Amino acid sequence: MSKPKLLLATQAIAKSYGPVTALRSVDLTVRGGEIHALLGANGAGKSTLVKILAGVQPADQGVLRVEGQIVRFRTPADALHAGIATVFQDPALIPDLTVAQNLHLSRIDRTHFRDGLGWFGLERLDLAALVRELPLETLRIVDLVRAVARQPHVLLLDELTAALTAEQAERVFALLRDWKKQGKSAVLITHRLAEVMHICDQATILRDGRNVAELAPANVTEHQLVEAMLGASLEPTSAASRSERPPGDTLLEVRGLTARHLVQEVSFAVRSGEILGLVALEGQGQERLFDLLSGNRQPTAGEIWVNGTRCHFRSPYDAVRRGVVLVPGDRVIALLPNQSVQHNLATPLFGKLTSWWRLPSNEGTQVQRTVEQLSIDTRAAAQVRRLSGGNQQKVVLGRWLVGGFRTLLCFDPTRGIDIQTKHEIYALLRKLAAQGAAIVLYTSELAEIGLVCDRVLVLHRGRIVDEQDARRATESSLLTAAHGLEAPV
Amino acid sequence: MTNRLAVPFHHPLLRTLWRNSWVLGVWLLLFGLLIWYSTLIPVFGPFQIASITKNSLPLVYLAIGQAIIVVAGGIDLSLGALLLLSNVVAARCMEGQPAGVVAAIGVALVAAMALLNAFTGLLIHRSGVPDIVVTLATSYIWSGLALWILPSPGGGTAPEMRWLFTGSPSGIGGSYWPPLLMILVPGMLVALWARNTRPGLTLYAAGSNRTAAQLAGLDVRRAKILAYALGGSMAAAAGLATVAITGTGDPRFAVGASATLNSVAAVVLGGIALTGGVGNLFSVVATGVTLIMLNPILIAMGVNSNNAQVLQGVLIAGVMMVGGLSTFLRERRS
Numbered sequence: 170m171s172k173p174k175l176l177l178a179t180q181a182i183a184k185s186y187g188p189v190t191a192l193r194s195v196d197l198t199v200r201g202g203e204i205h206a207l208l209g210a211n212g213a214g215k216s217t218l219v220k221i222l223a224g225v226q227p228a229d230q231g232v233l234r235v236e237g238q239i240v241r242f243r244t245p246a247d248a249l250h251a252g253i254a255t256v257f258q259d260p261a262l263i264p265d266l267t268v269a270q271n272l273h274l275s276r277i278d279r280t281h282f283r284d285g286l287g288w289f290g291l292e293r294l295d296l297a298a299l300v301r302e303l304p305l306e307t308l309r310i311v312d313l314v315r316a317v318a319r320q321p322h323v324l325l326l327d328e329l330t331a332a333l334t335a336e337q338a339e340r341v342f343a344l345l346r347d348w349k350k351q352g353k354s355a356v357l358i359t360h361r362l363a364e365v366m367h368i369c370d371q372a373t374i375l376r377d378g379r380n381v382a383e384l385a386p387a388n389v390t391e392h393q394l395v396e397a398m399l400g401a402s403l404e405p406t407s408a409a410s411r412s413e414r415p416p417g418d419t420l421l422e423v424r425g426l427t428a429r430h431l432v433q434e435v436s437f438a439v440r441s442g443e444i445l446g447l448v449a450l451e452g453q454g455q456e457r458l459f460d461l462l463s464g465n466r467q468p469t470a471g472e473i474w475v476n477g478t479r480c481h482f483r484s485p486y487d488a489v490r491r492g493v494v495l496v497p498g499d500r501v502i503a504l505l506p507n508q509s510v511q512h513n514l515a516t517p518l519f520g521k522l523t524s525w526w527r528l529p530s531n532e533g534t535q536v537q538r539t540v541e542q543l544s545i546d547t548r549a550a551a552q553v554r555r556l557s558g559g560n561q562q563k564v565v566l567g568r569w570l571v572g573g574f575r576t577l578l579c580f581d582p583t584r585g586i587d588i589q590t591k592h593e594i595y596a597l598l599r600k601l602a603a604q605g606a607a608i609v610l611y612t613s614e615l616a617e618i619g620l621v622c623d624r625v626l627v628l629h630r631g632r633i634v635d636e637q638d639a640r641r642a643t644e645s646s647l648l649t650a651a652h653g654l655e656a657p658v
Numbered sequence: 659m660t661n662r663l664a665v666p667f668h669h670p671l672l673r674t675l676w677r678n679s680w681v682l683g684v685w686l687l688l689f690g691l692l693i694w695y696s697t698l699i700p701v702f703g704p705f706q707i708a709s710i711t712k713n714s715l716p717l718v719y720l721a722i723g724q725a726i727i728v729v730a731g732g733i734d735l736s737l738g739a740l741l742l743l744s745n746v747v748a749a750r751c752m753e754g755q756p757a758g759v760v761a762a763i764g765v766a767l768v769a770a771m772a773l774l775n776a777f778t779g780l781l782i783h784r785s786g787v788p789d790i791v792v793t794l795a796t797s798y799i800w801s802g803l804a805l806w807i808l809p810s811p812g813g814g815t816a817p818e819m820r821w822l823f824t825g826s827p828s829g830i831g832g833s834y835w836p837p838l839l840m841i842l843v844p845g846m847l848v849a850l851w852a853r854n855t856r857p858g859l860t861l862y863a864a865g866s867n868r869t870a871a872q873l874a875g876l877d878v879r880r881a882k883i884l885a886y887a888l889g890g891s892m893a894a895a896a897g898l899a900t901v902a903i904t905g906t907g908d909p910r911f912a913v914g915a916s917a918t919l920n921s922v923a924a925v926v927l928g929g930i931a932l933t934g935g936v937g938n939l940f941s942v943v944a945t946g947v948t949l950i951m952l953n954p955i956l957i958a959m960g961v962n963s964n965n966a967q968v969l970q971g972v973l974i975a976g977v978m979m980v981g982g983l984s985t986f987l988r989e990r991r992s
Contacts, residue, residue, distance in 0.1 A: 225873065244872065246876070257873055259870070261874040265866040266866065276856075360848035413935075
């Protein structure tokens with residue numbers, strides 16, 4: 170049997186940003202009728218490669234071929250014309266226009282588009298709705314359906330499933346299976362190895378800007394994929410690394426916290442040395458709950474107690490002063506993207522400046538110690554926006570190490586981050602708890618609960634519906650509760 | 659999963675009204691002011707309507723041009739200077755010419771200004787220098803050029819052109835229909851074009867989220883150049899309207915500078931976000947007329963015209979705060 174034709178191929182693609190080399194030399198080959206996974210740890214060069222394939226940035230060196238023809242993309246429009254459609258992490262939809270206007274701009278046929286939406290059970294989506302009014306998961310599907318409606322040869326999906334529910338992800342996979350039957354192909358960039366094993370025919374693994382392996386997931390285990398990504402075997406954080414020290418004083422307590430219908434009568438307490446997990450399906454009020462705890466919004470009823478004192482947070486400033494700090498879900502909003510790593514880390518100190526013309530003398534050492542403690546990759550330290558996602562998240566966390574805190578609120582801190590950095594973050598959270606911090610951790614990855622947390626609360630429709638011991642909680646027991654169901658007897 | 663919309667209305671008609679509430683609001687404000695004005699003065703008739711409309715023409719054209727550029731994510735401080743340039747070239751070349759030649763000069767001026775400002779747009783895109791800096795620089799160049807072409811006020815135009823913009827060959831009195839149509843039709847056409855055609859929507863897209871627009875395969879560069887070209891042609895039209903109303907060319911720098919500031923004020927009052935991508939172009943027609951009407955209203959009220967500018971500032975701040983308050987309340991409700 171002859172091999173199916175090459176749809177997309179790169180040869181020795183290289184790209185540098187100033188002194189930082191993102192890609193050294195990458196050969197990627199994607200054949201027709203193939204779902205191809207692009208894997209790699211943080212900073213391996215996946216994002217850069219996607220940008221080059223999508224025409225966002227040109228490569229410095231190397232050759233890009235589509236169906237055997239050498240192509241040079243100068244704009245994303247060039248890539249679309251060549252038959253490569255990309256679904257980016259941030260949907261490429263215009264927020265101030267309606268869905269219909271967005272389709273009109275992209276010259277998409279509405280009937281085809283409706284059919285595509287029907288596949289995801291969204292046939293009743295209001296095309297006259299403004300994009301900014303729709304939830305993110307809907308937008309990602311709209312973006313995907315639009316990409317498919319362009320009828321490209323190759324679909325590039327960058328962390329598509331990260332914001333989707335399990336059923337939606339399953340529909341995406343069904344769509345992809347159908348897609349490859351038509352002789353077309355897709356490139357999947359994902360951190361979820363289960364997906365790779367489930368759906369992908371081939372996997373190219375990037376490490377330090379090179380392709381180090383091409384494997385067929387059917388022939389290997391998840392562990393082998395991870396080893397190939399890391400280049401070394403991995404030490405997972407286990408439940409054993411938690412301290413057995415009993416939790417100390419209550420640092421943060423909420424009683425009957427309510428915000429309209431979004432959050433209803435939520436009560437819990439977190440003690441020093443404890444990591445309290447929070448689990449919920451998408452859109453159960455967890456975003457609002459964190460907004461209330463961090464002082465970003467005010468509750469309609471209920472009380473927040475910090476260190477035994479009742480507090481009214483009018484803004485995050487009040488919360489931070491009380492030692493309650495937030496690591497938000499969207500790390501970009503927490504950072505000063507054009508400033509240096511050092512400047513970002515030192516931000517919490519600015520409020521403490523007593524001298525108008527000199528920084529406190531211990532600032533530099535404090536910042537430097539944090540950089541080392543978190544092993545932040547400082548090759549691109551001049552501007553935080555150039556760091557990889559994992560390193561940016563470390564900077565967000567590191568800022569509070571510099572600033573000091575008692576209670577840490579983490580909203581899905583490991584979303585879209587590679588496995589090695591994830592484990593570094595778990596270890597860091599455990600260490601902070603052991604040093605006496607209280608931590609509230611919302612996560613969309615249920616496996617994290619058992620690895621990191623002591624106790625876990627389950628939020629459903631704005632209410633706490635269950636509390637479990639994290640050591641005994643299983644993914645199935647948590648999912649059952651998260652759907653609002655009683656555990657089977 | 660259903661459509662979880664963060665809007666209070668789901669009925670299509672109500673939602674259209676809700677989305678265009680700012681446009682409705684500024685038009686209601688204008689009509690309210692008109693009614694009030696009609697009670698302040700002894701006679702309110704066709705003469706007053708013609709006078710208000712024609713005097714608003716230059717500012718309304720300039721504001722439409724500014725609005726297009728702002729929607730596309732830019733801002734143009736040189737529009738007032740382009741108005742001067744168009745005004746003096748027209749006054750100098752049109753004087754004593756027959757109607758046909760005058761029409762040809764008018765069309766040529768609009769096209770030339772579109773090209774000139776398209777070049778400015780290209781320059782901004784290529785150089786990466788902020789819009790405000792580049793257009794500040796070009797505003798001095800165009801103003802200087804205007805003085806060079808017509809060192810002191812003078813020149814003239816054909817009676818036919820005066821009729822087109824003022825409703826009377828002499829520029830005084832006459833029918834109010836020509837100026838009324840000249841003020842409403844371009845505004846409506848541009849607003850419909852911008853919301854319903856691909857190039858128009860591309861302007862909104864480029865201003866709303868430049869990166870997303872690029873990633874969706876749109877040509878952001880072309881959008882910017884197009885916006886500046888349209889802005890330039892509207893400034894040329896404003897210059898033509900000025901020569902038709904006043905019957906002369908006036909190269910004074912201050913005229914252009916205050917026209918630029920007023921155009922930005924009309925855009926802001928019209929609910930067009932200075933950050934780009936949001937707003938209905940038709941609302942600037944109402945806000946342009948509103949700004950022009952403030953002066954006669956205050957005079958009719960017996961307020962010293964030197965205080966008019968203070969009140970104009972208070973009005974802008976007041977309207978914008980009402981807008982900000984409604985956004986705040988809407989967000990708190992969600």
